[in-house]
Amino acid sequence: xxxxxxxxxxxxxxxxxxxxxxxxxxxxxxxxxxxxxxxxxxxxxxxxxxxxxxxxxxxxxxxxxxxxxxxxxxxxxxxxxxxxxxxxxxxxxxxxxxxxxxxxxxxxxxxxxxxxxxxxxxxxxxxxxxxxxxxxxxxxxxxxxxxxxxxxxxxxxxxxxxxxxxxxxxxxxxxxxxxxxxxxx
Amino acid sequence: xxxxxxxxxxxxxxxxxxxxxxxxxxxxxxxxxxxxxxxxxxxxxxxxxxxxxxxxxxxxxxxxxxxxxxxxxxxxxxxxxxxxxxxxxxxxxxxxxxxxxxxxxxxxxxxxxxxxxxxxxxxxxxxxxxxxxxxxxxxxxxxxxxxxxxxxxxxxxxxxxxxxxxxxxxxxxxxxxxxxxxxxxxxxxxxxxxxxxxxxxxxxxxxxxxxxxxxxxxxxxxxxxxxxxxxxxxxxxxxxxxxxxxxxxxxxxxxxxxxxxxxxxxxxxxxxxxxxxxx
Numbered sequence: 001x002x003x004x005x006x007x008x009x010x011x012x013x014x015x016x017x018x019x020x021x022x023x024x025x026x027x028x029x030x031x032x033x034x035x036x037x038x039x040x041x042x043x044x045x046x047x048x049x050x051x052x053x054x055x056x057x058x059x060x061x062x063x064x065x066x067x068x069x070x071x072x073x074x075x076x077x078x079x080x081x082x083x084x085x086x087x088x089x090x091x092x093x094x095x096x097x098x099x100x101x102x103x104x105x106x107x108x109x110x111x112x113x114x115x116x117x118x119x120x121x122x123x124x125x126x127x128x129x130x131x132x133x134x135x136x137x138x139x140x141x142x143x144x145x146x147x148x149x150x151x152x153x154x155x156x157x158x159x160x161x162x163x164x165x166x167x168x169x170x171x172x173x174x175x176x177x178x179x180x181x182x183x184x185x
Numbered sequence: 186x187x188x189x190x191x192x193x194x195x196x197x198x199x200x201x202x203x204x205x206x207x208x209x210x211x212x213x214x215x216x217x218x219x220x221x222x223x224x225x226x227x228x229x230x231x232x233x234x235x236x237x238x239x240x241x242x243x244x245x246x247x248x249x250x251x252x253x254x255x256x257x258x259x260x261x262x263x264x265x266x267x268x269x270x271x272x273x274x275x276x277x278x279x280x281x282x283x284x285x286x287x288x289x290x291x292x293x294x295x296x297x298x299x300x301x302x303x304x305x306x307x308x309x310x311x312x313x314x315x316x317x318x319x320x321x322x323x324x325x326x327x328x329x330x331x332x333x334x335x336x337x338x339x340x341x342x343x344x345x346x347x348x349x350x351x352x353x354x355x356x357x358x359x360x361x362x363x364x365x366x367x368x369x370x371x372x373x374x375x376x377x378x379x380x381x382x383x384x385x386x387x388x389x390x391x392x393x394x395x396x397x398x399x400x401x402x403x404x405x406x407x408x409x410x411x412x413x414x415x416x417x418x419x420x421x422x423x424x425x426x427x428x429x430x431x432x433x434x435x436x437x438x439x440x441x442x443x444x445x446x447x448x449x450x451x452x453x454x455x456x457x458x459x460x461x462x463x464x
Contacts, residue, residue: 022228022425037301067252067292076290077243077252082332082365104423105332105365126232126423127332127367128456130252132239149303150252150292164228164425175364178426182226183419 006160010058011099013119019165021174025123026160031060031102033154035081038145039089046092053144053153057097060123064102065150066140067130075140075156077130080104083122087111094120102163106175116171123163124174136161187320188270189464191277194322197462198281201326202257203289205460206249209240212395213432213457220369220422220429229427233369236422236455251456254291255328257282257310260389264319278324279308294331313385325392327459333366333452339384342446348407351376351448356414358450359431364424367454371395372415372434375449377441387451390435392459399436408434422455432457 007015009029019025032054034042045052063083067076083103090101091114099120104127107115115121125133139157146152166174217240220233243250259278269277286293286307293307311329338358342350355374362370375386398405412434421427432455441447 065252065292067249067254068290070248070290073248076292077249079252081253082335084365104367106363106424124364124423124425126235126239128251128454129235129239131243131246131248131250132235134248135242150294164423174426175424178226178228178421178424179363179419180426181419182421182426182428184417184428 009060011060012058016099016119016121016169019121019168021165021168021172021177023165025163025165027060027163028159028161029157031062031156031158031161032143033064033066033156034061035063035065035151036085037148037151038153039086041145043089043092046096054155056093058099060100060102061093061098062102062125062156066134067150069140073134075134075137078134078137079130080125080127083107090114094118107167112167112171112173115167116169119169121165121169122167124166125163133161186266186268188268189322190270191272191274193464194269194274194277195281195284197324197464198278198326199285199288201324201460201462202282202285202291202328203247205326205328205458206254206289206291207247208244208460209250210394210457210459213455214240216369216395216432224421224427224429226421226425226427228425229421229429232422232425233429249291250458251330251454252292253294253330253332254286255330255458256295257286257307258327258329258388259310259312260315260325260327260392261312262315262317262323264321265316266320267322275312278312279310282308282310322464323461324464325459325461327392330454330456333370333454336362336366337387337449337451339380339447339449341380342448344444344446346446350446352407352411352414354448355411355450356418359415359420359452360418362452363420366452367456368420368424369422369429369432369455371453371457372411372431373451373453374411374434374436375451376436376447377439378447379442380447382439383447383449384451386437386439387449390437391451391453391457393435395433399438401438404436404438408436
């Protein structure tokens with residue numbers, strides 16, 4: 001597996017081309033949250049030809065529905081949710097310029113193909129490490145769909161947010177390669 | 186007949202919600218340590234260390250281990266000599282859940298199946314009652330996350346498929362689930378009963394501590410064999426590759442119909458949260 005790389009958002013094609021599966025990446029800058037319900041709304045806006053609540057060019061979407069922040073916290077626990085539920089929506093967002101997604105679990109062949117075609121990557125964050133991950137989120141504010149509660153779209157300011165490259169821009173998949181390496185019998 | 190007021194029950198449930206979401210069991214932490222020591226993959230070791238660190242932060246700062254604080258699943262063993270006073274037991278349990286999730290800054294994840302509108306307070310709780318001997322109430326709360334629940338299955342095997350059929354189905358389920366249920370997982374298996382009974386057995390099996398075996402030697406062996414086979418899949422922690430895909434396998438078994446072999450596989454993520462209290 002590769003080394004540790006620091007990247008600042010928004011991400012460029014040049015940033016992404018050098019990434020390989022298994023690389024540990026520390027992200028700094030702004031990322032946006034979104035999960036099932038928010039993705040559905042974004043997708044509906046695109047279908048209707050309307051503007052999105054944020055510019056997604058070069059951006060990263062983190063599939064997360066955080067727990068409520070305690071007084072004094074920027075955000076509650078904030079680990080990734082399972083990504084396949086966003087598979088129906090991701091290719092369109094990638095086509096519109098989305099450069100990164102953070103989640104956990106397998107993506108569909110369509111999403112992997114879109115990442116190859118338009119140069120985007122899928123990062124994994126450690127599922128269930130919500131208390132630890134929250135430490136790298138310095139600020140959180142709702143930018144759209146407040147009515148969705150934990151599923152609202154939030155703008156996060158992150159510092160050295162730890163992720164691993166699961167799918168790179170070449171179509172490789174850490175889940176496939178990792179299991180192959182340690183499978184027995 | 187012993188009288189227990191709902192006012193005594195509500196705060197117990199409230200505290201269980203927070204306790205379960207903040208304080209990971211020692212058995213799980215010990216299993217992380219064994220993985221850190223034995224897993225062949227350096228990445229697996231790193232992930233397991235992160236999970237240990239996460240549990241430490243959660244315990245020290247009293248914040249949820251995972252943002253998915255689960256649906257509140259409760260097993261209630263109600264002594265037949267108990268008389269609940271001052272209200273309704275089901276409402277008291279839901280009130281305890283309501284208070285626990287609000288006061289504990291826990292995420293509310295209960296919603297309408299189609300409109301997806303959140304109920305706002307994580308109720309209704311999923312409550313399983315058992316009437317038992319005695320004059321006490323034992324309550325076990327096991328918050329259950331959606332990611333691993335989505336990877337769980339019930340199937341009706343033919344009796345001829347037997348033990349090998351069970352083994353194949355479970356191992357394939359874990360293989361197909363891959364990285365989705367947040368490995369390293371705990372696997373609860375219910376064999377026998379009816380369709381719904383097998384699922385309940387699988388859920389109940391997840392309440393056991395890591396390392397405890399089914400008292401039937403044949404089933405205890407099956408637990409170990411299935412665990413061994415799962416850990417040969419190579420999936421590893423978070424699916425990044427490794428030998429620690431599941432931390433343990435628990436089987437509960439009951440007689441079934443002569444025509445059937447019901448089988449349920451309930452997968453739990455490494456946030457294997459369950460706490461109990463006796464009133």
